Amino acid sequence: MSDRYDFVVTSGGIGPTHDDITYQSIAKAFNLPLKLHQETFDKMKLMSKVHPNQPKFDWDVDSPARRAKLRMAELPIDESRDLKKQALFPHDDLWVPVSVVNGNIHILPGIPRLFQRLLEGLKPHILPRLSDPEGKGTHRVLFSTPLPESGVADYLTTLAAKVGPKGVKVGSYPRWGKKNNTVTLVGRDLDYLESLVDEVQAGIQGLRVDAESDGEEDPKQIKKQATEDADKDTAEQVVEKP
Template identity: 65%
Template sequence: MNQLPLDPIREQLRASMLSRLSQISRQISRPLPSLAQSPTSTLASPTAFGIMTSPEAKSKRMIHTAGCIIIGDEVLGGKTTDTNSSYFAKYCFSLGMNLKRIEVIGDDEQEIIEATRRMSDHYDFVVTSGGIGPTHDDITYQSIANAYGLKLTEHQDTLERMRRLSKPHRSQPNFSWDEPSPALEAKKRMVRLPIDTTRSEEGQVHFVDDELWVPISVVNGNVHILPGVPRLFTQLLDGLKPFLVPRLTDPEGKGVYRMIVSTPMAESAVAPYLTELAAKVEPKGIKVGSYPRWGKKRNSVTLVGRDKELMESLIPEVEKNVQGIRVEDEADADKSDDEPET
């Protein structure tokens, strides 16, 4: 076998190494993908990237932002009117939470998993509504358990409260808590909760009302699973307040103030002034809004913020520039001229 001289071999090795280094250099010099092109990047906030945050940390950090997931095919199909999202929005406003997103999704496991993970990562306080009943399409508990690799655990305290506080339906006069039956199995679906057995159970299940057996199951530290029945949803949410207030940015629970100025002027007429005002007060944490009231003679201008004293000082200026009057409620402005325009 003929062998190449030593120098040509060295030259080949040198050329090969230089070529490889050049390829690596080109790869390194390429710009990184822009996060701005990511469809979910608009959800990000300075505290949003909680993907690696532990459930314990999420359950204790201050609450700045909130999100809500309304779950149910009946809502998307128009069979049921969703009132829970409206109540939750008012609830967050009253406590000073910045509600960032409300989503309505169907009884679909993958949709529930995706929405729950995303909102838990981006917002401090997350609530789900719906899908925790006794029937086959009530899959919220199971879906959220699967989102975090948890198993459903029959929660004995919840079962005991159910037995003590609930009564069998009149269509089940022979129902027994002690004898196996399809009806008993259906009821037990509602007490099998997504429990992380590697953590203390404290904080994973809340009973907030002595009159209700229904628990608030908390997963991943900040996802609170509530029923979709409006009466239960509102009652449990109200009962949850004592657990939230210590973590609010306003520990006294004063929340955010909204002041309304009713104006007879068209939105287009007041737009230049409001644009100027918004630019001036936004750095001070005050938002300026303008809302047309279709079919009415007066529109509304709002100031929303935490600095009540500053907002009060702005009211005379706003009234003058929009030829308006301050009202406690939009309906107050309609008492004298509530006839719709012709």
């Protein structure tokens, strides 16, 4: 995955218990040693509060609790790469690092609020690497379909195989509690995306929409209303014509 994608994120498994094995697993996958990252350890000591049930805990005295905490500061380290780029600290008030392996695998905690803060904090490190950071060269076309995902899966698989070589990604997103689901086409060639609209509408028995919330009405009713509106406009033009 690291070789196929520019940016990879993992979530969770970096705590002090036996089942927190993300650092160990990724280190093993890349044949790297786990080493105590001194900056992480120093920040942990400085910022961590003493737990009320461990009032006698001492960072300088070996103990099961200290060894457990050290697990969170032992990171996969590649001596052939810049060490400063292998552990990032996006926020000064957090001791938790973002361990970076193979230049693009970012190991984040699983706690939602920490995950979100650290991921957002990575923006300054990520954006300079993107050829189109604001997405201005990327276009997305949305469709709303009343069919369940199982009803469009076969067609979308065929469609993805067809348009993939031309750089178009096909997405399917269920909308829980809503009548319709969403299908997306994402790519850089807007003309090509537009050329697919009629085919996709037919294939998913849906309609193109401007936003996900636009597709809550029955596509047949939307199409009927659009036809009626067009007929009305034509009639008004005929009446107004001198």
